[in-house]
Structure formats: C-alpha cells, structure tokens
Amino acid sequence: MNHYIEFPKLFGGIRLEVGPVAFPLPEFLGIGPIRVHWYGIIIAVAIIFSLILGTKQASRFRIREEDLLDMFLIALPVSVIFSRLFYVVFKFDEFKNNLVRILYIWEGGVAIYGAVIGAVLSVFIFSRIRKINMWVLCDFACVYLPLSQAIGRWGNFFNQELYGKGTNLPWGMTGSIIRAETGSDQLVHPTFLYESLWNVLVFFVLLFIRKRNKVPGRVFASYLLLYSFGRFMIEFLRVDDFQSANDVRYNQAFAAVLFAGALIFIIISVITLRIRKKTPVYDTPSAYADILKNLDGEESERQETNSHDTTPALGDNDNRDAAAEPVIDSGGEKPEGPPEAAESTELQDEDTGSDKPDSADGVE
Numbered sequence: 362m363n364h365y366i367e368f369p370k371l372f373g374g375i376r377l378e379v380g381p382v383a384f385p386l387p388e389f390l391g392i393g394p395i396r397v398h399w400y401g402i403i404i405a406v407a408i409i410f411s412l413i414l415g416t417k418q419a420s421r422f423r424i425r426e427e428d429l430l431d432m433f434l435i436a437l438p439v440s441v442i443f444s445r446l447f448y449v450v451f452k453f454d455e456f457k458n459n460l461v462r463i464l465y466i467w468e469g470g471v472a473i474y475g476a477v478i479g480a481v482l483s484v485f486i487f488s489r490i491r492k493i494n495m496w497v498l499c500d501f502a503c504v505y506l507p508l509s510q511a512i513g514r515w516g517n518f519f520n521q522e523l524y525g526k527g528t529n530l531p532w533g534m535t536g537s538i539i540r541a542e543t544g545s546d547q548l549v550h551p552t553f554l555y556e557s558l559w560n561v562l563v564f565f566v567l568l569f570i571r572k573r574n575k576v577p578g579r580v581f582a583s584y585l586l587l588y589s590f591g592r593f594m595i596e597f598l599r600v601d602d603f604q605s606a607n608d609v610r611y612n613q614a615f616a617a618v619l620f621a622g623a624l625i626f627i628i629i630s631v632i633t634l635r636i637r638k639k640t641p642v643y644d645t646p647s648a649y650a651d652i653l654k655n656l657d658g659e660e661s662e663r664q665e666t667n668s669h670d671t672t673p674a675l676g677d678n679d680n681r682d683a684a685a686e687p688v689i690d691s692g693g694e695k696p697e698g699p700p701e702a703a704e705s706t707e708l709q710d711e712d713t714g715s716d717k718p719d720s721a722d723g724v725e
Contacts, residue, residue: 366521366536369548380537381520398467400516407512408437411505422501428491432498436483440476441466447475451603451611469522472603473510473592474615477585480506496577503584504567510588511560517553525550525598550598559591576630586623589616 364380383402386395412433419429448470449456449463455470456463481499488495517523521538526549533548540546566587571580596613604610 362537364537366518366534368532368534370531370533379519399519401467403516403519404513407509410512411509415502415505419501422497424497424501428493429502432484432487432502435487436480439483440479443479444471444473444476447472447478448603469520472612474612494577496581500571500574500578500580503581504564504571506584507560507563507567507588511557511564514553514557514560523553523599523601525552526600552595552599555595555598556591559595560588563587563591576634579627579630582623582626585619586627589620589623592616593620
C-alpha cells in the first residue's frame, strides 16, 4: 500500500508520500527484518532535545546535572509503562483474549495522563531516596513535558491517527489510512497539530512562570491546568474510540478533574502568599532579651570608658626609667616621693653623730 498524507486546500494543495514506517532494518543474527517507525524516531528526538535543554538549565535552579539524569533514567521507562497500563485499563476488552498484546506497544495505545502519573510517582520515590525536595524537581522538569509532547504529536501525524471530525477548513487533512478508516474523502481536523501548537504555547508560559515562581508546586500545577484545559477542548473534535459505552471520553473526564484540582491549588497558594505579605510581624522581645540588651549596653560603655583613659601609672618621661628599676626593701618605711628624695633623707639621718664624707665620692 502506498501511503500518503494530503492537505488539498492548503497553499494550493500539499501531498506527502509518507507512511508510518521510516525505513526497514535488514535481518541480523536471525532477528528481523525490523521496521523503524517515524513515531519512535520522533519520540526519541523529543526526549533527547528536552533532556539537553534541561541539563543546560539545571545548575541555575540548584539542581545537580547527575541528579537530573538519574531521575530521567528512572522516570522514562516508568512513564512508558504507566502510559500503556492507563490505556489497557480502560480498553481491556481489546486485550483480554490475548494478553501478550499488552506488550505490543509499537502498535499504539498509550495515554499521556498515564505517563504523567508514572513520572510523578518516579520523582516522588527518587526525591525520597536522594533527599531532594520533590516539588523542586517537579517544578523544574515539568516545563519540558509540553515541549516533548509538542514534538511527539508529529508521530501521530505520520501514523495518521488521533485525527478529528470532518471539516471544510483550509487546513483540513486526509490520507491513505484516514480514507481507509473513514471510508470517505471528507477532510478531517488535524487535532495532532492543534495539540502540538497548544503545547508549544504552554512551554513558553511555563518558562515565564518558572522564572518568577516562589511557591513550591505552582509550576507543576500550572502545567496540569494549562495542558488539561487544551486537551479538554480538543477532545470535542477527536473521534478516536478511547471512550466509555456512554460516550464519555476518558481523557476529557480526566482532564476536567486535573484542571479543577490544579486550579484549586493555585488559588489557595495565591491567597496564602498574599496573606503572608499583608500580615505584620510583631517583634515583642521577652524579659530575658531586655536584660541581655542592658548588659550588652553596660559592657559597651565600660569598654568605651577604658578606651578613653590614656593616663598610665608611671607614664611621664621623668619617672619612666625609675619605674623600670627594682624597689629594694630596707625594712623601714620610706617617705613617699621620687628615689632621689629618699636617698637624701637617708644621708641626713646617718650624718648625725658620725664622720661621713660630705659627698658620695667614696661610694663605688
């Protein structure tokens, strides 16, 4: 079958001779041939591109690059498993007679909300093990989720799946698989394109919010709010059979629940932040604080007084040398005054009743 995708009314008509398979791999060691699908290539590109952007920005948000890579290696396989299980739970009738088909993920059948659940669970466990704040990781990493989704939706384009209802709009599309499934040449809404463009917008909005965020979890809540709103609206146009017997679309119902929960969280966080800003902080010191303050004041005054008292005990130039000489204890009381006065007093006492020289020339 020759596959093609066509936009008959867009720019005079666009026709692409492409199908789900990008190229086949030859048989090797008894394995193969393997057909490499565009969906897998585009998903890999989306993941790698987002991971590169994340690692370049991690240090600015005080996240170690090795922690981000380790978290990614855990979250990626868990997210894929949960995205598949989410789909299987709601469409179990398709697998109950052949459970092995649950493993055939390349046939399609994954749900983004299952991937989000798996990612959050992985981050929760990882943050507990590494002792990292979970909301710091979620607020940082969730910004790249809509970017990955925007790129990944082009895999649906090559698979010609998840298209919408019939339309006469200029960008209406059709294709070999679409015509085979609908049995009509009616153009359909390219809902993959709508969601891709919406996710690009969400990516830039989240970048803006993350730069100014001061409330843990608000960026992640904003992602859930914005993506769920867009997904809820787009589900009105989609015609895939991921819905209940009562025509309740599972993704639309889940989007409504997440939108309401995220909105409540954001409103509460905004109110709480405003209350904290408006509430005055009263500084009422205790009695012990007053006592300590008074003691510190007295100690400061004492130090200041000592620093201004510059008069030494024997600081004058005339007595400095005498102060350095040892004082000889003669056993009697000495008159107060400088040493010269004391020496003259002793000579006068000894001069009475004895022959002494008039001067001290004989004293060696």
